[in-house]
Amino acid sequence: MPTSRNRYTLSEAVGDPKDWSYTWAVTDDVTLSCTCDFCGQDEQRLTYEVTRDTCTLWICQRCVGRYPVTGVLDGQRLDAASARAQIHGLTARQKQRTCQEAIRKAQAEAPEASLTEVIVYFDRNLQLSPHHAAVLFAAMAKLEEPIDVRIFEIQTRSTAHQDEFGALSECDRMLVWPALSPLQRRRLASRGFAPAGAQQRRSRGVAARETELQLAGSRMTALNELAEINSKQ
């Protein structure tokens, strides 16, 4: 995979990022298969529409954080920091909506009381406990249109949640495992909870990719915290 060692530099065709403006349109791809038009990074979940004259591009979260793209809101041109804050707010709300839709789709496929419980839990926490994740992912696996389980964040920070993961069946742990960050996997593996089927292959490429996912994961956590603040207002 040549892309795993790519440094994701700005495409020359972009020119000066300051010349581009956000339209505030956000795309949330639940199959994680969007590509950034600024840096070329693929396997993206969230992309943001930017325009310059008659051109339109979609850029990734990393480029949002890296380049001073601005935008007009309520007739005012925002500076780069305010534009970024606006994008973060939109992102948090979009991620929440997407996850809620995914849960509701799964519920429509397999109407069970347990999924109603998952909805209540997610709406309250914006994350899933290991048990709720296993229930949801089993239902999601039956959906015709695939949804990547990585759109959800799983709670593993507390010992109680780690124990909850450890108490799941081997099959359920395999369902939840792909949604965990490398850091979460290492923590659970160190407690002896890694499912037997999940052999850690750590070639150089994989290690580099894991670092990237970890960075993306920490940003997502920050956004989720933001979402929490928003929902409490």
Ligand SMILES: [Zn+2]
């Ligand atoms: Zn990018």
